[in-house]
Amino acid sequence: MNNDTHPQAQSTPQSHTAPKPRTGSPSVSAEAAARALPLSHLSDVQRRVLTTASLREHGISAAKASAQCRAGGPWQQLLPGVFLLHQGMATSEERLHAALLYTGRGEEGAVITGLAALALHRFTSAPPLLGLEHIDVMVPRTRRLRSTGFVRIVRAHALPGTQVITGLPVAPVARAIADAVAHLSDANTVRCILAEAVRGGHCEPAAIVRELNLARLLTRPHVSDAVDALLAEGRSIAEDRLYAMVSDFGLPDPLWNVDLRLPGGPHLGGVDAFWPDQSVAVELDTRAPRQDEDALWSEYARKREHLERLGITVVHLTPKKLREAMDQQAAVVRTALMASVDRDPAAYVVVLPR
Structure with missing residues (x-):
């Protein structure tokens, strides 16, 4: 009986009607294993926010990633080529990482600047990260990137020396202020940011004015007025330090x-x-x-x-x-x-x- 059935078992794979799925099971198992990767359950933000290329490394094609983002699906697409592996609002940390992934962090350099950078420097005069409509990211002028979604591209001839805050590359305070002021029209907000930079000991007035001058912002009346107040306050603080010395x-x-x-x-x-x-x-x-x-x-x-x-x-x-x-x-x-x-x-x- 066993001898009669054994030849049939060997000849079955050659048949078009026999258990074909068994011979194809290795590739099915690989796909199932990719589906089973607990990406959406990891606490590390760098594993909750992934690019198309990173997902492909986990065996997930671009088409499958897009399917996961359909109505009712478990994922969402934050930016072109960048996916958030859960539904609901993205955290500020996830938005920052998504912005850097979109701009190609690690390739030619990308640095968080503007109000987002000031928030990371713990400026109380800057809105909280979740309250920002845009996250400014500075990239070399040669990069072919465009602003999209909540990412606003800031181009620079050369990236400044960066500081690392919570693992993220962040522009120095003076440069971040200039990039923030470029998009601010409220005079009081500009004055508050400049004053906090000096009072908080983040940088000297001269460094701020240098960056504002390079950005050609000193011709704007509300910026010029804020700078005059900044210089007066900076001198007062310096005099206090001299008295203390x-x-x-x-x-x-x-x-x-x-x-x-x-x-x-x-x-x-x-x-x-x-x-x-x-x-x-x-x-x-x-x-x-x-x-x-x-x-x-x-x-x-x-x-x-x-x-x-x-x-x-x-x-x-x-x-x-x-x-x-x-x-x-x-x-x-x-x-x-x-x-x-x-x-x-x-x-x-x-x-x-x-």
């Missing part, structure tokens, strides 16, 4: 914020602190790089050279140095004060309140 590091009290003048002669200029007995002056460099930067620097340089010809030592400090290395700046000032005993007496100058 003198107090905290035990330097002798200077005359604060004074004008210097030759007796019966010309005005020499104002300085932020002056020690008349030692003929040492401190000047804060709070210039901002606008179109007249060269003229401003020439004025600073002329004043410094004139004072030093009169025997007055001028210590030049920047807000950034005061913020990042106050102890070093205090040592510089202390050294200048101590060195005064070895110098020839300075010319007599009249000191007036500024």
Whole structure:
């Protein structure tokens, strides 16, 4: 009986009516295994948001992925070639990853910028990530990409040095501000963002103005007004740091914020602190790089050279140095004060309140 049936079992695969599915079962099993991959149940956002290419690696064709996104299906397509493997609203994290996947992260570079970047830098003046209509992504100018859905492409000749926040490449604050301001028309929002950048110690006013200038945004009245307020606040913060440096590091009290003048002669200029007995002056460099930067620097340089010809030592400090290395700046000032005993007496100058 077994001998009679065994030949039939061997000849069955050659028949068009016998159990064909059995011979085809390996490919069916592979497809079933691909379907069984628990992609939609993984907690890692990088496995919940996948591209067409990544899905193909899991054995899921583009056609099958599209079928999963039909009405009532378990998935949804967030952007061209980018799928979210669950229904319902995408989280802010999923939207960010989708934006980077759409722009080809890892190929030629893509960086989150604008309001989304500021939100990642924890700016309270920026809307929450889920409240953003667009996520700005900066890419090299040579990339052939277009804005679509919630992704807005920002092109750059060269990508800036990026910061990594929660595993995502994010533009530095000053550049992110410029990209955000380019799309903001509300003057109060612009002022709040610029003020928070300085008050929060994210960056110096000069860095912000430099980026706004490069983006040609300073001609917009509401941006120019916000910059004027920013520079005034930046100087005030720098002056507070200078007061703190003198107090905290035990330097002798200077005359604060004074004008210097030759007796019966010309005005020499104002300085932020002056020690008349030692003929040492401190000047804060709070210039901002606008179109007249060269003229401003020439004025600073002329004043410094004139004072030093009169025997007055001028210590030049920047807000950034005061913020990042106050102890070093205090040592510089202390050294200048101590060195005064070895110098020839300075010319007599009249000191007036500024």
